[in-house]
Amino acid sequence: MLEIQGLSKTFDGRPILKGVDLSLEKGEVLAVLGPSGGGKTTLLRCMNFLERADGGTMVFQGKRMDMPSLSRREIAAYRRHTAFVFQNFNLFSNKTALQNVTEGLITARKMPRAEAEERGMEALARVGLADKRDAWPSQLSGGQQQRVAIARAVAGQPDVIFFDEPTSALDPELIGGVLDVIQQLAEDGMTMVVVTHEIHFARSVSDRVLFMDAGQVLADEPTADFFEEQKVERIRTFLRSLERKEN
Ligand SMILES: Nc1ncnc2c1ncn2[C@@H]1O[C@H](COP(=O)(O)OP(=O)(O)OP(=O)(O)O)[C@@H](O)[C@H]1O
Numbered sequence: 001m002l003e004i005q006g007l008s009k010t011f012d013g014r015p016i017l018k019g020v021d022l023s024l025e026k027g028e029v030l031a032v033l034g035p036s037g038g039g040k041t042t043l044l045r046c047m048n049f050l051e052r053a054d055g056g057t058m059v060f061q062g063k064r065m066d067m068p069s070l071s072r073r074e075i076a077a078y079r080r081h082t083a084f085v086f087q088n089f090n091l092f093s094n095k096t097a098l099q100n101v102t103e104g105l106i107t108a109r110k111m112p113r114a115e116a117e118e119r120g121m122e123a124l125a126r127v128g129l130a131d132k133r134d135a136w137p138s139q140l141s142g143g144q145q146q147r148v149a150i151a152r153a154v155a156g157q158p159d160v161i162f163f164d165e166p167t168s169a170l171d172p173e174l175i176g177g178v179l180d181v182i183q184q185l186a187e188d189g190m191t192m193v194v195v196t197h198e199i200h201f202a203r204s205v206s207d208r209v210l211f212m213d214a215g216q217v218l219a220d221e222p223t224a225d226f227f228e229e230q231k232v233e234r235i236r237t238f239l240r241s242l243e244r245k246e247n
């Protein structure tokens, strides 16, 4: 469904992504793991054109796109099929939960308000927050705010959702509720790319793991192989260091 070849990106002359290839099947959950500063966020942002790649080709639903030269109109058309969930939720603080979910449908997609609200309520119900429709973000916990952000992503009926460390800004006791929602989306067949440090979650929910270090893909393999038969010493060291942190 989505394929990328040779994605490269430099910041201030420093190479951050050094020719990344990946492919994503419909219904697949790809976990992106790797050490801090390895380029995971940059990869995800380039994939949704929040950051402009210096080189690379994307094939999305059969359409071939040159990533550096894609026009604004083509980007907008592509983004009708995608959604992005940020680490810090990025909700409008002066809009209610439901308004946050419907805003994009009404303004960008010109959907009639009644229809947008119907879709918005379905999406809020899906993340277990139908009763919070009129709450302001400040009245919601971090976990609830992130679930509203996920409802907003879902309401656009995207073909793929990108998550950038969706639980890393949350208190430990709020992480589970957000991961449960993402797991449910996976079970419903949503195609997702999830950057995460939650190893147990990656292991139980993802179909494949892509490991990034210093702008390069060190591994891209089925989840079971990645965790159980890891041959790259650098990755084994990384996994061991996470286990130590968790214990
Ligand atoms: N806008 C920017 N301008 C300059 N350098 C940047 C910018 N964004 C990222 N970088 C640099 O690119 C490198 C990769 O950053 P990135 O945020 O993609 O890493 P990451 O794998 O997501 O790390 P983390 O796990 O800490 O979130 C880092 O060295 C970072 O300092």
Ligand SMILES: [Mg+2]
Pocket (backbone or CB within 6 Å): 040, 041, 042, 165
């Ligand atoms: Mg990051």
